[in-house]
Amino acid sequence: MRTEDTPLAAVEGAAFAYRGRAALHRLDLTLVRGTTLALLGPNGAGKTSLIRLLAGRLRPDAGSVRVLGGDPHADRATRRKIGFVPQEIALYPRLTVAENLDVFARLAGLKRDERCGAVAAAIGRCALLEVAGRVVATLSGGYQRRVNIAASLLASPDLILLDEPTQGVDLEARAAIHAVLAGLRAAGAGLVVSTHDFSEAERLADRVAILADGRIRLTGPLAALMRPLEAAPPEHEAVLEGAPDAAAEAALRRSGFAPLRGDARFWRADHGAAGGLDGAALLVALRANGVPAAEIRVRRPGLETLYRDALAEGPSLETAA
Numbered sequence: 001m002r003t004e005d006t007p008l009a010a011v012e013g014a015a016f017a018y019r020g021r022a023a024l025h026r027l028d029l030t031l032v033r034g035t036t037l038a039l040l041g042p043n044g045a046g047k048t049s050l051i052r053l054l055a056g057r058l059r060p061d062a063g064s065v066r067v068l069g070g071d072p073h074a075d076r077a078t079r080r081k082i083g084f085v086p087q088e089i090a091l092y093p094r095l096t097v098a099e100n101l102d103v104f105a106r107l108a109g110l111k112r113d114e115r116c117g118a119v120a121a122a123i124g125r126c127a128l129l130e131v132a133g134r135v136v137a138t139l140s141g142g143y144q145r146r147v148n149i150a151a152s153l154l155a156s157p158d159l160i161l162l163d164e165p166t167q168g169v170d171l172e173a174r175a176a177i178h179a180v181l182a183g184l185r186a187a188g189a190g191l192v193v194s195t196h197d198f199s200e201a202e203r204l205a206d207r208v209a210i211l212a213d214g215r216i217r218l219t220g221p222l223a224a225l226m227r228p229l230e231a232a233p234p235e236h237e238a239v240l241e242g243a244p245d246a247a248a249e250a251a252l253r254r255s256g257f258a259p260l261r262g263d264a265r266f267w268r269a270d271h272g273a274a275g276g277l278d279g280a281a282l283l284v285a286l287r288a289n290g291v292p293a294a295e296i297r298v299r300r301p302g303l304e305t306l307y308r309d310a311l312a313e314g315p316s317l318e319t320a321a
């Protein structure tokens with residue numbers, strides 16, 4: 001196999017258990033160079049465990065994990081090709097941004113004459129120049145997340161693993177982080193981004209993998225997965241003022257609505273199930289039946305639809321490129 005044919009990463013039959021409790025079951029996944037994979041799945045699905053396997057922080061109990069042909073757990077040179085951005089901010093709060101990055105450059109094994117350039121490059125790629133001299137503890141959560149990302153870039157990794165990189169940040173900071181990730185991708189890095197945010201995945205990723213209970217339920221290129229939805233009718237999402245009582249819930253279910261995202265204020269129905277009414281008529285009809293509906297959103301089926309269907313269906317599916 002030529003070097004350029006080696007996948008960025010290959011996970012084959014990888015299984016992992018925490019003290020006998022299975023977190024990942026014989027997983028197969030290939031990462032393509034220069035692409036961004038979004039990892040989606042409910043809490044406890046195994047996203048972080050998979051990222052930690054790819055980062056070499058965990059060793060599979062069975063099967064194998066290879067990054068650019070090397071074993072990230074056993075092989076330090078392979079680990080240097082991987083940038084790992086953990087979910088928690090892992091920085092020295094009393095040091096400045098530049099001082100933090102210098103410490104991480106040392107930890108990454110960079111020599112003194114390489115460190116200055118590597119720190120400057122990471123600051124540039126994460127648009128941190130204006131805060132480079134600021135003490136990290138004084139920065140907003142969004143900036144701290146960008147410094148967390150910068151810390152993973154010092155050895156110019158080919159693969160960057162980001163565990164919920166926009167968790168807990170406001171919309172502006174989220175957009176800034178998306179711009180950083182888009183820049184990394186444009187520079188040729190492969191990214192794996194775990195997220196609970198469908199619009200983020202749609203914006204950033206060209207491939208997705210949906211996990212549940214330690215298994216991949218659906219994976220493939222986003223465009224190919226979304227294509228069948230193009231002809232599908234719009235969906236209705238009912239946003240309630242509060243959780244419905246039993247009578248309101250029964251009325252919602254009679255109208256074809258099912259709860260969304262485990263939050264009793266959000267319900268969805270496809271167009272047909274909602275009786276073909278438009279959003280305004282549906283709002284009136286639901287309110288007349290005692291449903292505390294504040295708003296009906298009409299939207300095109302998207303990644304969230306695929307996600308819901310993949311979790312409902314159960315069997316593993318793969319869509320080829």
Ligand SMILES: Nc1ncnc2c1ncn2[C@@H]1O[C@H](COP(=O)(O)OP(=O)(O)OP(=O)(O)O)[C@@H](O)[C@H]1O
Pocket residue numbers: 018022023041042043044045046047048049050
């Ligand atoms: N350090 C640990 N010790 C024991 N069990 C763990 C540990 N970390 C994760 N688990 C368990 O492994 C399973 C997968 O967890 P994991 O954190 O990989 O899921 P996740 O998809 O990243 O979830 P979230 O979206 O909540 O971050 C869960 O059942 C979880 O409780």
